[in-house]
Amino acid sequence: MTNYAPINESIRLWVTTTVSPETRSALATFCRRNGFSHLFFEILDPLLSGNDLVLALATTDRPWPPKGIGSQTIDAVGIAMIGSEGRGLLTPVLADRKHSTNLGLAAAVTKQLLETLRDRKASSAAYLVRQGDRVLERVLERAGFARADLHVATEYAEYVEYSAAPEKVLEALGLQAMRIGDVLALTLDGRELDRLSAYHFALAAGIVPYLSDSIRFAALLPGLIDLIASLPPGGVPPGTPGPEIPGPGEGPQGPSPGGLGPGPGPSPVER
């Protein structure tokens, strides 16, 4: 059993797609206290107004009163963005720095999030991994993920989607059959512990540069972009050509929405 077990006993685990003012405020505080305010103000907050985020939260309630602004403290959060085709794009579990080695908590949040994706019949759960990052690739492969067909490019690197069915990941990580109480107390055998440790700590390390606003060095991107919905309408090189461009006098003047077709340069989002 872990020394975090008594602490974890007081932490509430829950999953939501709608964020109350209390939780919104708690998310802002969580991001600020852990040194990544920009994640909230520049990304999460704008996205929260939509219905695409699934948040698995680990929170501690204020002793009294248990409602209102300031009543929640976020200990950890796992995020999935449900994109086109029911894909669940994942952000690694973000834990408060006081829980930096609280693997039981991270695993419990992961379990809740993946179970929710499974129950919502998400087609996949996926991470965006820097191409050629062998450590992350290996860790994800061992967790049931496989290289998929989506690419993202920043100014500095290309990222490849690693995806799997949520239930497959649960099974590979050994979380499927475990009770939440055992996960939180970390009453696992050595092999299970190794597997979860590698998964969580590698992902946590991979996202650090992004959270530190050093995207140049990011081994992992948060799954907070709907890749397919973000594609240009005419397809991307070397992909589909898009709708035919009307000839002179056949349609409206100017380029049609699909008229930009394949181009020579790299696309920021490639399928």
Added chain:
Amino acid sequence: MVPAIDIFIRTYFRDFRWLELSLLSIIKFVEGFRRIIIVMPPSSLERLRGSEIPASAQAVVLTCQEYSDDYIGQQVTKLSADLFTDAPLIAHIDSDCIFRVPCSLPALLTKNGRPIIRILRRSRRPAGDGWRRCIADFHSEPLPFDPLVSLPIIYPSSLYRELRTECCDRHGVTLDQWVLSRRIDAMSEFGLMAGQAWFKRRDDFYWVSADDEVGWPCFQYWSRSPKATEMQAELSRVFGRRS
């Protein structure tokens, strides 16, 4: 002869350490009950390790509905306690209630086979307090006293059913719906029950003043207190358990 009494505890994951201490105190000090009914939502049951419930506690663990707001949810559960047991009398305590001296529940909570309802005529809680106001909101008139006294509190099984019917007749919604629509500072499940007893079945109960009560055998700690861990450690020593 007093009808069978079951002790009813609605708990959740955060109170498991308190629950264990409460059960140990019942084992040590309480007699005159049939069994302990422990009810919690499924998400909490999944976090129960088992060691919190001593084998000798005569306890049954059951699950209730999951509520997004469990503070109100636990009150809804308590108001349907009769659906979790067939005992004619149900004694409510919370997980953070610790018995400190020996007691017999029939002697403590009944008289001549009738349940005792303890009341406060000199309450520190004003009549406009949300916990008292909800009684008037529900029953259309206030109680002339404060029914919120220290636990355990006992009610006959039939009173729960009657309160549910009353809610449908009076408000046109189920009791669950009525309770869940309340603000957390304006809802008292035991207030509604006492109101039902006072307004509808007054003579079926003994109404006893608790204003000058001393030596009540059950002490209610506050599980949400920042000092909860300290208090638990002290009680664990008393009951010889892990802290």
